[in-house]
Amino acid sequence: MRSGCEHPMTSHPGPAMPNSTFRFRAEDAIALNLMDLANIIAHQCEEMLSEAGLTAPQWTVLMNVAGDANFQDGARTHEGIFSSEIASARGLSRPHISATVTELIRKGLISQQDDPQDRRRKLLRVTPEGLEMLRRLQPKRQGINDMLLRDLTPDQRQRMLDLLVTVRRRARGIADQGTTPLRIAG
DSSP states (O other), rough: OOOOOOOTTEEEEESOOSOOOOOOHHHHHHHHEEEEEEEHHHHHHHHHHHHHHHOHHHHHHHHHHHTTTGGGOOOTTOOOHHHHHHHHHHHHOHHHHHHHHHHHHHSEEEEEEEETEEEEEEEEOOHHHHHHHHHHHHHHHHHHHHHTTTTSSHHHHHHHHHHHHHHHHHHHHHOOOOOOOOOOOO
16 A cells, blocks of 8 residues: 555545555645745745845735735735735735835835825835845746746736736635635735
């Protein structure tokens, strides 16, 4: 008898028996592979970010505030963005975003101004220093992404992106309905 997991795409008709190999459904294997991939990417980015003095959540928020097109999810950025919009788009808690925003302001990478419509709310904007930081990180970021996807054709990459966006929308829809919460890492 083999120990560990059999091929993750095989199915098992019922619960695993003692001393038998547990087998995942394809859906389970996809979710586990996505979690593993997220962890691998986060680990590969840690060195790049630590050299810049940033954490992964800080980098993500900075990219959102700067208006990276891959992060917009319909949120506005030309006049600024609210931390609540970032929290919603990224699936993060408001306290988590608040602490991250505070640290980015302290580092001088983003600024915060009163919303002209409601002075209780604060609009976030990227500073010139924040834009420069993103420009310096961009070649390293692209290098990591290129390395990860080098075996895929442009059509495969686009198809993968389309599928991931579809699954992400579904996951966010489930979370928005108040059912089983799904959090996006970051």
